Amino acid sequence: MARKSSRSTSFDVAALAGVSQSAVSRAFTTGSRIADETRTKVLEAALKLNYVPNSIASSLTTKRTNIVALIIGNLDNPFYVHVLHTFSRRLQEQGRQVLIFTVEPNSESDEAIMHLLKYQVDGVVLTAAQLSTRMISLCHDRGIPIVLFNRYIPGSDASGVRCDNVAGGALIAEAFLAAGAKNFALITGDLKGTTSQDRVRGFVGRLLEGGVKRTRIVEVEGHSSYEGALNATAKLFRDQNRVRPDALFGVNDIMAMAAIDALRHRIGLRVPEDLMVGGFDDIPEGRRLPYQLTTVRQPIEQMVDETLQLLHLDDPTEPIPRGIDRPIKGRLIWRNTIPVPLSHRWTEPEIQS
Amino acid sequence: MARKSSRSTSFDVAALAGVSQSAVSRAFTTGSRIADETRTKVLEAALKLNYVPNSIASSLTTKRTNIVALIIGNLDNPFYVHVLHTFSRRLQEQGRQVLIFTVEPNSESDEAIMHLLKYQVDGVVLTAAQLSTRMISLCHDRGIPIVLFNRYIPGSDASGVRCDNVAGGALIAEAFLAAGAKNFALITGDLKGTTSQDRVRGFVGRLLEGGVKRTRIVEVEGHSSYEGALNATAKLFRDQNRVRPDALFGVNDIMAMAAIDALRHRIGLRVPEDLMVGGFDDIPEGRRLPYQLTTVRQPIEQMVDETLQLLHLDDPTEPIPRGIDRPIKGRLIWRNTIPVPLSHRWTEPEIQS
DNA sequence: CATAGTAGTGCATGCGCATGCATAGTGAGC
């Protein structure tokens, strides 16, 4: 047999160290009652045998796997890559592992849930994907906390952390108004998702307060992609009879960037001279020289922290938080795609590389 | 106790179905000897109890977790995000799970290995990160196959799949020569990595064959990042006394894109009129309107397939492949940053969205 | 009708570790 796995067990180590198997177990468990001397002896033996404790086996008794599942629906958007990265880093710092499930953008993740249930994960984070309430109760029944990231299911008892998208959308509307825009348009992804919905609502709502009655809304086919937004922008300017917008809100940064590209390279308009553009997310790509996108920053670090807190990973006896909705305020980052009105000049400048 | 995990076991199901626990186990194991009638009975009972088999427990006996670890060192580069995505999709299709470890770009991943050993993963894929030979033998000794993706460790017995970077670099050099360039420069990340090294080698080598004796090489500080390449490009054009290059090879697409941005927005040069630029990877971002980057496409799908084959996930009795190096040829994608010479006009055109 | 063969099932056991309980050992306090 070629793949003879010479994995030594706690018994092997115990034998070499001249102690019992329980002693080996305790040596590897912090906060266990064991003499320093014994622990040293055990660790030395373990080192000799290349022994590594089998977490799988230990989780059988402890009922904790230290694995957190992350369901992610859109890796095409750098924002969610950043989210993934942040979760991964944080959880690794805590000595936990990340089991990842990728699903189609905005598609059902019920199947993924079934898989991760088999692995007895300690918690689930779901982002950029849908979930049936049946699955949520399935998790809850088994004591597995699940937190939605930047998404919520109205009326369900799933908890979630998200950016305050309504307020964020309003931020962009305000910036446009302050910069003196008159005709407004926005490009959004699938309006079935609460995230897009809220941003649109916040944007349109704030404009209404400002006396603007009409906003052109173009819904991209499929999910919020660069290509979709490219076509949507073209469509927006195809009809020559309509009033040309002078302010365009891309409901997330990639769509805003796509719009900018389309405006410059296809339509032949300048940004922000002919038309100002606002985004949402603050992905690093938006900071680059050709874009310098004015946008709403989602405080990822803080959102991830809140999410992990809701998971109660450290104290499984805590009741699973149900129906909690934690909206977190974003912040407007002034860059170059919306002219900064005089009244805003005092805003702290951002250091650019 | 709030988190009363009401997880039912195979015994509960057995009791309800009026069979033995082994029957339940067999009902969930494909290819097991069990009457259809019994299986149906079991599955019905399981459904009633919301029973989901505990993979953790089963892996204790089967010695297979169906978990594959993926160590990834650079999520800032969309190329590796794409790689991650492809692996995830493929493995999920096979009913396997992905345990992800993110490490700092090009840093040691020994610690990650220690963690994943605890989880008895069935295989390891490592990309954009370093690994000590000690760790490789540690994995091999325990029967865990490990495959390097786009990276190799000369003289070690770790196997790897990679793009043929030497040939790829040569492809760009050829394109430059065919387009009539005279003065060449390149921007690369850390030259300790074999990937950058090979691309540079291939590029410079081909130029030498073409009679070009000098190539300016700028090594970015740190890893291959957008920001690094931005500075490197600036540096490249700072010295007015030197001959200005008319062809610039960005050793990967983000660096090439950064170079283009810097040239246009900082230096004030046109691409490709004043200076042609070639990239490597073919990330989707490079196809966008402002860039239309001519680049070498890495065949990700094929590379992932080869990697999974080397892992022998389906047949653990296969000997672990050692010291195998599978270079896979990339393909030049003509777009707009290198003028297409007349002699190449016949190349199949790419459909652009 | 006798026998060999086969499909279906249950029993018992073990995977590697954690942990409650019992026990041995140590030192302090009277």
Add this chain to the structure above:
DNA sequence: GCTCACTATGCATGCGCATGCACTACTATG
């Protein structure tokens, strides 16, 4: 010197499932 309190350790057991083996009830064959 004796008891008490406490620490360190070992023993035995169970976590949830897979699987070798034994056993039963059939079917096919001569």
